[in-house]
Amino acid sequence: MFNWLYNCIEKKFNEERINRWICAGAVEGLKNYFNRYGRYPEYVVDIGAHHGALSKDALEHGAIKVIAIEASKDNYKKLIKNLSKLENEANTICINNAFFENPYSRVSLISNKRGNSGQKSLLYVINGNKNDYIIERCLTIDRADLVNMTTGHMIDYLKIDIEGNEFCALPFDDATRKLFAKTRFLDIELHSLDNPNFFDKQAFLDLHPDYDPDKDMIVQFVEFLGTCGFHMPEQDISGKGAVKLLTANKNFERIVK
Numbered sequence: 666m667f668n669w670l671y672n673c674i675e676k677k678f679n680e681e682r683i684n685r686w687i688c689a690g691a692v693e694g695l696k697n698y699f700n701r702y703g704r705y706p707e708y709v710v711d712i713g714a715h716h717g718a719l720s721k722d723a724l725e726h727g728a729i730k731v732i733a734i735e736a737s738k739d740n741y742k743k744l745i746k747n748l749s750k751l752e753n754e755a756n757t758i759c760i761n762n763a764f765f766e767n768p769y770s771r772v773s774l775i776s777n778k779r780g781n782s783g784q785k786s787l788l789y790v791i792n793g794n795k796n797d798y799i800i801e802r803c804l805t806i807d808r809a810d811l812v813n814m815t816t817g818h819m820i821d822y823l824k825i826d827i828e829g830n831e832f833c834a835l836p837f838d839d840a841t842r843k844l845f846a847k848t849r850f851l852d853i854e855l856h857s858l859d860n861p862n863f864f865d866k867q868a869f870l871d872l873h874p875d876y877d878p879d880k881d882m883i884v885q886f887v888e889f890l891g892t893c894g895f896h897m898p899e900q901d902i903s904g905k906g907a908v909k910l911l912t913a914n915k916n917f918e919r920i921v922k
Contacts, residue, residue, distance in 0.1 A: 691719035694852040695726060697911045698822055701918075706821035706850065710811060712764045713826035715740050715783055717747040719852075723822065724751050731756060732814060736763035736774050736803045736827075737785050758814070763787055764827055764834045765805035774801040786828035788858070790865045808835070808844040815847065819917070823848045829856040829864055832882060837875045837889050845893040849917045855883045855908045883908050 699705055705726035711719045714733035723731055733748070735741045741761040748757050763772055765787065775789040776799045791798050823844075825831055831853065835841045845851070858866040870878050876885055881903045887910070891897050894916045902908045 691722045694719065694822070694824065694911055695722055698850050701850070701913055708815070708818050708820055709822045709824075710734070710815065710820050711824050713824070713828070714744050714759075715826075717744040719824050720744070720757065721747055721751065724748070724756060729756060730758075730818070732758045732760070732811075734760045734762060734764055734806070736761070736787075736801075737776075737782070738801060738803075740782055740785075760806065761803070762806045763803045763830070764807070764825070765830065766807060766833045766836055768805055768807040768810055770805045771802055772805055774803050775799070776801075784828060786830055786863075788829040788833065788864055788869065790861075790863065792862060808840045812840075812843050812847070818847075820844075820848045822850050822852065824852040826854045829858055831855060832858065832869065832873070832876075832886065835886075836873065842893055845890070845895070845914070846916075848914055850913050851890070851895055851910065853910050855886055855910070857883060857906050860906070 695705060705728070706723060707727070707729045709720065709723040709728050709731045711717075711723070711731060711733045714720055714735040717733060720731045720733040733744060735744050738761065741759070745759055748759065763774060765772060772787050774785050774787060775791065776785040778797055778799055785801075789798075825835075827834060832855075835844075858864040858869055866882075870876055876882055883905060884903050887897065887902060887908075890910075890912065894914045895912045896915060898908075898910060898912070
């Protein structure tokens with residue numbers, strides 16, 4: 666009885682903590698965009714939308730269209746509920762799929778039962794008792810799908826927070842470049858795969874030869890962003906467990922008034 670109650674309290678605490686952190690991140694990102702461009706984004710794509718903090722704030726600040734993508738069924742239900750409270754929810758497209766390198770696949774979304782609702786990943790490994798983990802099956806969409814969904818529009822604000830799967834979902838290829846070529850501002854969190862308690866880094870590297878196994882993966886990804894036109898971070902990002910980037914595409918800065 667005590668263990669069950671403790672687990673419930675711990676899970677509730679973790680979820681409240683992650684929700685506060687996600688909401689703070691949404692506010693920070695939108696404020697950064699406003700300070701740079703003098704307006705809030707009109708066309709927003711929110712990948713790893715969770716319960717809709719960023720989508721909700723963007724709509725409340727006048728976004729014309731928001732595409733919110735969330736892989737978890739439980740999070741997706743809360744996302745729909747939260748956005749339905751807004752008068753202009755008709756401006757949203759909510760999609761219950763995982764963002765992945767291969768489209769139209771059925772994949773496994775993994776989370777620890779004692780973790781929080783924001784920590785679910787396609788790349789997590791199961792350590793210990795399999796009964797300690799929740800495994801959800803979900804379908805995928807990819808970069809080409811996003812490009813097609815946003816035909817005729819610039820993506821003013823692209824947020825990606827998918828717990829390590831960003832390396833799979835955004836390989837160094839033309840499809841990723843096409844997505845970034847129509848992205849004005851990128852809000853992305855990069856998660857190191859070096860923690861063996863969460864990820865099998867070697868399994869990833871075996872399938873993705875574009876990465877140098879002897880070089881920090883986050884650094885390599887950020888360097889790729891630089892070749893796509895995004896500003897590079899001023900601080901040293903090597904050896905970090907996670908890095909959040911708010912960066913603008915230099916190719917569009919002079920266009921925005």
